Amino acid sequence: MVAPLFDPVRARTLKRARRLCEPVVRELPLRGEAEVLRREPAAVSRDLWRSAAAGVVAVAIARMPAVSADLCKVLRAPGGASRGKQFALSVEPVPREPESAEGPKPERPRGTRPRKAYKEHRLPNDTLRQTMTVWDLVLPLLQPPLPLGIDDAACDLPHPLYRYQVDGIAFLRDTRSALLADEMGTGKTVMSTVALRLLFRAGKAQRALVVVPLSVIGVWDRHLAEWAPELGVTVVHGDARTRWADWRCPAHVWITTYDVLRGDLASSGKGVEPLLPQDLARSFDVVLLDEAQSIKNAESGRTRAVLQLDAKWRWALSGTPIENHLEDLQSLFQFLKPRLLPAEGLTPALAAELIAPYVKRRTKRDVMRELPPKIRQDEWLELDAQQRLAYEAAETRARDELEELGDRVTRMHVFTRIAELKRICNFAPGNASSPKLRATLEKVEEIAASGQKVLVFTQWVEDGVLRIADALRPFGVVTFDGSLGAGAREAAVRQFREDPSITAFVATVKSAGVGLTLTEASYVIHFDHWWNPAWMWQAEDRAHRRGQTQPVNVYSLWMADTIEQRVHALLQQKGMLHEEVIDGLSEGADGGKLGVDEWLAVLGVGQGGRRRGG
Numbered sequence: 001m002v003a004p005l006f007d008p009v010r011a012r013t014l015k016r017a018r019r020l021c022e023p024v025v026r027e028l029p030l031r032g033e034a035e036v037l038r039r040e041p042a043a044v045s046r047d048l049w050r051s052a053a054a055g056v057v058a059v060a061i062a063r064m065p066a067v068s069a070d071l072c073k074v075l076r077a078p079g080g081a082s083r084g085k086q087f088a089l090s091v092e093p094v095p096r097e098p099e100s101a102e103g104p105k106p107e108r109p110r111g112t113r114p115r116k117a118y119k120e121h122r123l124p125n126d127t128l129r130q131t132m133t134v135w136d137l138v139l140p141l142l143q144p145p146l147p148l149g150i151d152d153a154a155c156d157l158p159h160p161l162y163r164y165q166v167d168g169i170a171f172l173r174d175t176r177s178a179l180l181a182d183e184m185g186t187g188k189t190v191m192s193t194v195a196l197r198l199l200f201r202a203g204k205a206q207r208a209l210v211v212v213p214l215s216v217i218g219v220w221d222r223h224l225a226e227w228a229p230e231l232g233v234t235v236v237h238g239d240a241r242t243r244w245a246d247w248r249c250p251a252h253v254w255i256t257t258y259d260v261l262r263g264d265l266a267s268s269g270k271g272v273e274p275l276l277p278q279d280l281a282r283s284f285d286v287v288l289l290d291e292a293q294s295i296k297n298a299e300s301g302r303t304r305a306v307l308q309l310d311a312k313w314r315w316a317l318s319g320t321p322i323e324n325h326l327e328d329l330q331s332l333f334q335f336l337k338p339r340l341l342p343a344e345g346l347t348p349a350l351a352a353e354l355i356a357p358y359v360k361r362r363t364k365r366d367v368m369r370e371l372p373p374k375i376r377q378d379e380w381l382e383l384d385a386q387q388r389l390a391y392e393a394a395e396t397r398a399r400d401e402l403e404e405l406g407d408r409v410t411r412m413h414v415f416t417r418i419a420e421l422k423r424i425c426n427f428a429p430g431n432a433s434s435p436k437l438r439a440t441l442e443k444v445e446e447i448a449a450s451g452q453k454v455l456v457f458t459q460w461v462e463d464g465v466l467r468i469a470d471a472l473r474p475f476g477v478v479t480f481d482g483s484l485g486a487g488a489r490e491a492a493v494r495q496f497r498e499d500p501s502i503t504a505f506v507a508t509v510k511s512a513g514v515g516l517t518l519t520e521a522s523y524v525i526h527f528d529h530w531w532n533p534a535w536m537w538q539a540e541d542r543a544h545r546r547g548q549t550q551p552v553n554v555y556s557l558w559m560a561d562t563i564e565q566r567v568h569a570l571l572q573q574k575g576m577l578h579e580e581v582i583d584g585l586s587e588g589a590d591g592g593k594l595g596v597d598e599w600l601a602v603l604g605v606g607q608g609g610r611r612r613g614g
Contacts, residue, residue: 137250139230140200148173148198157194158226162187164367169195171360176313177337179292181361184319184538185517185545186368189223192288192317197228199286200252205313208253208286211261211306216290216515218490220255228253236260237486244275254284258294262305282310291514292316295335296328306335319541320534321359326351333358364544372551374544378568380560381435386428391562394420398603414600421563423463426528436557437471440525443555447523448475448503452550453496454523457509457539459530465506468527472504480507496520513539522550527557529564563603 146156148166161169165187172178172195180188199205212220217235224233236246236256243264247254256264264275287309289295295303314336322328329351330341340354364371383391398417402409427434440456447454456472458464461481469479476499478492496505497520505518513535521543530536536556544552558564 136232137206137252140197140252141203143201143230146198146201161190161194162367164362165191165194168360168362169198172315173198175358177358178314179316179318179321179332179336179355179359181318181321181359182367183361183363184514184541185364186362187546188317188319189219189290190227192290192315193223193227195315196224196253196286196288197231199313200228200231205285206252207284208288209284209309209311210253210255210288210290211258212255212290213294213514214257214259214486215489215511217255217257217486219515219517220290224253224255236264240275247276247280258302258305262301265305265308278308281308284309284311286313286315287311288315288317289335290317292318292332293320293328296331298327298331298334303331303335309335320538329355368546371544371546372548374540374552374554376554376556378556378558379439380558380565381439382560383425383562384428384435386431387424387434390428391421391424394424395563395603402600402603409600414603417603418563418567422528423460425559425562425564426458426460426463427467432467432470436527436559437468439557440468440527441471443523443525444472444475444504452523453502453521454504454525455512455518455521455539455543456504456506456525456527457512457536458506458527459509460528461508464527465508469504469506472506475504476502477504477506478502480505480512482508482511484511493518509535509539512542516542517545517547518542519545519547519549522548522552524552524554525557526555529556529558529567 148169168180168182168188168191172180172192180191182188182191196205196208200208210220217237221233221235224231231252232250233253233255234246234249234251236243236254237260238246243260247264261276265281266274287306289306295306297303316332316336318332321332326346326348330343330346333341333355337358340358341351398421402413402417405413426436444454444456456468458468461483465479465481469477478496480489480492484492492505493516496502496518505512505521509530524540524543526536526539540552540554558568
């Protein structure tokens with residue numbers, strides 16, 4: 001079918017794009033300075049224009065829009081795709097005036113600043129350029145229709161889609177408030193990227209914001225470059241001055257993190273405009289939240305920041321939309337579909353009924369039957385002599401403190417004491433070795449000898465990642481934790497995946513439990529265990545996802561006759577150690593709500609802080 005000669009949606013988009021390209025002058029107060037930014041180039045002398053004429057003409061020709069005689073043929077951006085901070089089109093800046101010893105330099109009008117024809121951004125290992133023209137902005141609208149099918153070569157997609165992915169894309173495309181809750185590893189990023197592309201081609205969206213955890217910024221940028229090459233992308237990250245410019249760069253899609261969004265929406269002082277003012281924050285047509293369980297706490301700064309956004313299309317991606325209790329779901333739908341879920345009297349059955357039109361959930365068992373199995377094995381170990389002495393003293397002290405608190409005891413009091421006991425289960429104070437570490441060494445040695453790779457997860461950095469990594473150094477190891485910047489995270493993942501001398505990837509479960517694909521590993525070791533097993537399942541699925549060709553062996557290390565054994569029994573009793581708890585949004589999803597009294601019982605303390613008998 002031939003596109004119409006005149007389309008009012010395309011006309012409106014072209015008019016809006018032209019406005020973006022008009023000269024703009026804005027005062028930017030930063031660190032006490034008043035800096036004038038201009039989009040128009042600074043005036044230059046007649047001699048300079050004459051000397052640079054040839055180069056400028058060449059650049060102008062290179063930037064002319066591509067024209068296709070066949071309206072069904074895909075257009076590409078001239079010279080390459082506009083990639084925002086990853087835009088690498090070779091456009092030369094306006095030549096600077098050659099220095100001369102004779103005569104004064106030509107004057108520049110006061111209040112103007114020399115500028116390049118492009119804006120440079122620097123990310124780790126790359127110098128990246130930003131430049132968008134009106135043709136870049138309207139390019140998606142000028143593309144032929146994108147048929148959604150798995151066998152149609154006209155899809156113009158880099159890889160074929162699976163049938164369940166086509167269904168997921170259609171669900172997002174047709175649902176303005178959508179929660180794609182497919183299990184981890186099913187390709188939610190690909191599905192949402194293609195759905196975004198469809199909205200832009202149909203003229204339903206002109207500006208989109210993707211909010212992600214820090215660890216997956218690079219993943220999203222690469223997916224958009226591969227699956228939606230005509231969309232201009234800007235990654236909002238870096239110092240305040242860079243982020244101020246990033247938010248105002250012409251683009252189709254902006255990618256940022258939850259913490260950057262929270263900080264940039266907040267004003268840094270009285271009378272100072274935030275880096276992302278409300279008019280810009282409310283100008284996005286699409287807001288997509290990846291790992292949307294990040295806003296499960298309704299009172300957190302992240303959640304309050306997200307709720308300030310006002311978009312027609314609101315999408316959320318999460319393999320674990322309910323991590324602990326139904327309040328997680330209420331917080332999420334406060335963004336997706338405000339006022340859908342009642343604040344009081346919400347039951348699992350009522351929640352399932354209300355959200356059904358807005359949720360799509362598929363498990364890997366349903367859609368990836370070719371995926372190898374996941375084999376779990378619990379290993380029970382005994383405390384060594386030093387650990388036993390330290391553990392018994394800490395347990396007695398914890399019980400005495402909780403009994404003294406009486407009715408004033410809170411969940412935080414209990415968790416603090418349990419965390420101290422769990423640390424001792426890893427290592428006795430001042431001791432660099434432990435039964436858990438020796439068991440891990442034995443397994444990694446065998447894994448390395450077979451030429452395989454392993455992921456090792458722990459809660460802690462000093463009493464976990466660092467000590468484990470030191471012991472595994474002879475087998476080749478990379479570490480991954482929340483202190484790493486985006487560039488260091490990318491480098492660590494790349495080294496583990498590509499370097500055959502690296503056997504182990506040692507990481508905290510919170511930093512590496514989402515967004516990564518590490519199918520090079522076919523073994524997973526849980527050195528210790530997070531309060532919520534959903535985080536452990538997510539971490540395991542870094543290896544157990546599409547692309548994995550071998551069974552994934554998961555080892556969980558537990559210490560017998562300790563707090564770990566009692567926590568394991570409580571979670572098993574509540575059904576929290578089974579994936580069925582969060583499979584779909586079923587009644588079992590509410591099983592994670594454990595009261596203070598239940599956690600006190602784990603420590604042998606009764607209700608109100610009274611010591612239990614026996």
